[in-house]
Amino acid sequence: MVVTPWEVKGDVDYDRLVKEFGTEKIDSALLKRIEKHTGEIHFMLRRNIFFSHRDMNWLLNEYEKGSKFFLYTGRAPSGPVHLGHLIPWVFAKWIQDKFGAEMWFQFPDEEKFLLKDNLSLEDTAKYTRENMLDVIALGFDPKKTHFLIDTKHAGIMYKEAVRIAKHITFSTIKASFGFTDSTNIGAIFYTAMQATPAILPSAMKKKNIPCLIPLGIDQDVHFRVARDVYPKLGYYKPAILHSKFMAGLKEGGKMSASDPMSAIYTTDTPAEAKKKINNAFSGGRDTVEEHRKLGGNPDIDVPFQYLRMLLEPDDKKLKKIYDDYKSGKMLSGEMKQICIEKLNTFLAAHQKKREEAKKLLDRFIFKE
Amino acid sequence: MVVTPWEVKGDVDYDRLVKEFGTEKIDSALLKRIEKHTGEIHFMLRRNIFFSHRDMNWLLNEYEKGSKFFLYTGRAPSGPVHLGHLIPWVFAKWIQDKFGAEMWFQFPDEEKFLLKDNLSLEDTAKYTRENMLDVIALGFDPKKTHFLIDTKHAGIMYKEAVRIAKHITFSTIKASFGFTDSTNIGAIFYTAMQATPAILPSAMKKKNIPCLIPLGIDQDVHFRVARDVYPKLGYYKPAILHSKFMAGLKEGGKMSASDPMSAIYTTDTPAEAKKKINNAFSGGRDTVEEHRKLGGNPDIDVPFQYLRMLLEPDDKKLKKIYDDYKSGKMLSGEMKQICIEKLNTFLAAHQKKREEAKKLLDRFIFKE
Structure with a gap:
């Protein structure tokens, strides 16, 4: 198992990550505490897709004392957005709505340029624009959402980044x-740029504002390093909520932007989406007869995972699909059909909002 | 002998630096070539204070083909400006006048913050402002001179810095x-920021413009590293002119901003300047009788060095002082008196222009 910001490989053991990274599992007590404020529990919390956290109880203590938090997450532009990317963003949009939180969304357009041989800053500039459309399409509040693009906003970011960088050695x-x-x-310095948005609003307003970062757990390492530094600069450590990875189309592995055959992109056509799901790894049996008799395995069935993680928020409907597939009542082709319909409904709506987002871009990019 | 951008220690052997750094000595053929364009040779060239270079013949080839160069030098703000700092700047101002060159002047306000424990960004911000006044006071053309402050101008600099950084490993x-x-x-990344102004005008204008960097030879290392990178990004390697260090007030060592007893600051009062020169290391003998008989040693006499390096541009006058001191005709007290007069005339004029510079600051700071 390899889990770094640039590579996720092998069977991911999330319990081991919690132990190795020193995070805490999200338990029912925490869920109840969140529900007190939100009135409901997002399906990604209910289904343990967000499964781990840092300092959530501290964040809620602060919130209950009247200290509002802001959200921070990001996207390193290096290709088109796929469904897996959407997980923390869909969830963050829900948090924004429920808590009225400001969102600072970073597009570190230098990160993948510095880490990949064959990617130019012109490429990442193109992807930054494309990826911003996907974020806007999810419905973030333009009044409360601020996009930071590293090479564009370095004029406000670099100063805070060097404050952080002074406390991080190459050994670390x-x-x-x-x-x-x-x-x-550049790659060595980069983590200081990724650490910066967690304190930037506090630095700009010259007051300490709590921060919540929803992210894929592969990104946690940046904050394992930076959380030791923030207090030295007089800032709070941010709270973090960690999500799991979305399964790729093939057996094992996560959805990866660098492997087009593993991923469903937000810009895929209905025909492409259909074809990809039809070719996706299935938890079904080799023959219909066997499947009817022994049942399928929804826990490894990729189309079912997409329903569970993103496309079917209704627990009852999801359970019925799960049970029917497991019992053999539902065949793999039927599972795929359900997924394709849900997916193409989702993509059609997303693509419409993505098109409308082109007019909104300017409202989201932070003005210094 | 230690010569790094952060420390100069021991007896500096300039011939050894030329060999170790792989630069070329400035010879009479090069001086003649420069004179063809300038009509005269600056005393800092005549007196071998600028003693070494890189690619000056290439730069003059380009110039003679009609390709104008721009100047780049800088000052890392970490304290007040002393006479030693002025050497490359006084010279650069002369180059600007003679060649009509644009000047990009960098104030890397993060550099010393990253390298010193007890310096805050608030300190360097204060020194940046103070140091800018000294640069303006030297008479640079406000229409052709652009100040870059790293934390302020990172919005245009960081992007080019990461392009450079991608080609520099930690090993290097x-x-x-x-x-x-x-x-x-931050310190590890910093050299990419110092390398950036040498290509920034070219990047902004999307055309390759030759660059000339006059600097103290302790700064050469940044460009030894970066000159390998520029061509990979499609830019020229900059030409460089290296100056020697100004002697400190005490025996041996260079004038150092971090040692107030070694340096004459541009803001010293006439009484302070007088006292410092009177206490400066002298090349005289122990007694007047001995001095009259054996003569003094102007080559190690600190007040004479200040006349030679900055305060007495007239070669004839300087030679007479040299000869009179060496023969014993001139006593150390008389040498000091000459230096004090010249110095206080220089400081009075500088401080007046420095005061006037406060109104000009805004014209010099680059507008993006």
């Missing part, structure tokens, strides 16, 4: 990210 | 700057 970076002496100095 | 930085695994990641 080497141990945390697996870098070597052959790593380039 | 370690070997070049003597950094270790305990060095902070």
Whole structure:
């Protein structure tokens, strides 16, 4: 198992990550505490898709004392957005709605440029624009959502990044990210840029504002490093909510933007989406007869995972699908058909909002 | 002997630096070539204060083909400006006048913050403002001179810095700057920011413009590293002119801003300047009798060095002082008196222009 911001490989053991990264599991007490404020529990929390956290009880203490938090998450533009990317963003949009939270959304357009040989800043600029449309399409409040693009907003970010960087040695970076002496100095510095938005609103307003970061757990390492630094600069450590990875189309592995055959992109046509789901790894049996008799395995069935993680928020409907598939009443083709319909409904709506987002871009990009 | 951007220690052997750094000595053929364009040779060239270079013949080839160059130098704000700092700037101002060159002047206000424990960004912000006044006071053309302040102008600089950084590994930085695994990641990245102004005008105008960097030879290492990178990004390697260090007030060592007893600051009062010169290390003999008989040593006499390097541009007058001192005709007290007069005339004029500079600050700071 490898889980770094640049590579996720092998069977991911989430319990082991909680232990190794030193995070806490999200338990029912925490869910109840969140529900007190939100009136409901988002299906990604109910289904343990967000499964781990740091300092959520502290964040809620602060909130209950009247200290509102802001949200921070991001997207390193290096290709088109796929369904897996949407998980933390869909969830963050829900948090924004429920808590009236400001959202600072970072597009570190230098990150993948520094880490990949064959990606230019012109490429990442193009993807930044494309990826911003996907974020806007999810319905974030333009009045409360601020996009930060590293190369564009370095004028406000770099100063805070160097404050953070002063407290991080190369030894720490080497141990945390697996870098070597052959790593380039931009990649070495980069984590300070990723750490910056968690304190930027506080720095700009000259007051300490709590921060909540929903993210895929592969990104946790940046904050394992930076959370030691923030208090030295007089800032709170941010709270974090960690999500699991979305399964790729093939057996095992996560959905990966760098492997087009593993991913459903938000811009896929209905025909492409249909074809991809029809070819997706299934939890069904080799023959219809066997399937009817022994039942399928929804826990490894990729189309079912997409319903569970994103496309079917209704627990009752999801359970029926689960049970029917497991009992053999529902065949793999039928499971795929349900997924394709849900997916194409989702994509059609998303693509419509994505088109409308082109007019909104300017409202979301932060004005210094 | 130690010569790094952060420390100059011991007897500096300039011939050895030329060899070790792989630069070229400035010879009479080059001086003649420069004179063809300037009509005269600046006393800092005549007196070998600028003693070494890189690619000056290439720069003049380009100039003679009609390709104008721009100037780039800088000042890392960490304290008040002293006479030693002025050497490359006075010279650069002359180049600006003679060649009609644009000047990009960098104030890397994060550099010393990252490298010193007890310096805050608030300190460097204060010194940036103070140091800018000294640069303006030297008479640079406000229409052709652009100040870059790293934390302020990172919005245009960071993007080019990451392009450079991608081509520099930690191994290179370690070997070049003597950094270790305990060095902070901001300091490790910093050289990419110092390398940036040499290509920034070219990047902004999307055309390759030759660059000339006059600097103290302790800063050469940044460009030894970056000059390998520029061509990979499609830019020229900049030409460089290297100056020697100004002697400190005490025996041996260079004038150092971090040692107030070694330096004459541009803001010293006439009484302070007088006292410092009177206490400066002298090349005289122990007694007047001995001095009259054996003569003094102007080559180690600190007040004479200040006349030679900055305060007495007239070669004839300087030679007479040299000869009179060496023959014993001139006593150390008389040498000091000449230096004090010249120095206080210089400081009075500088301080007047420095005061006037406060109104000009805004014209010099680059507008994005």
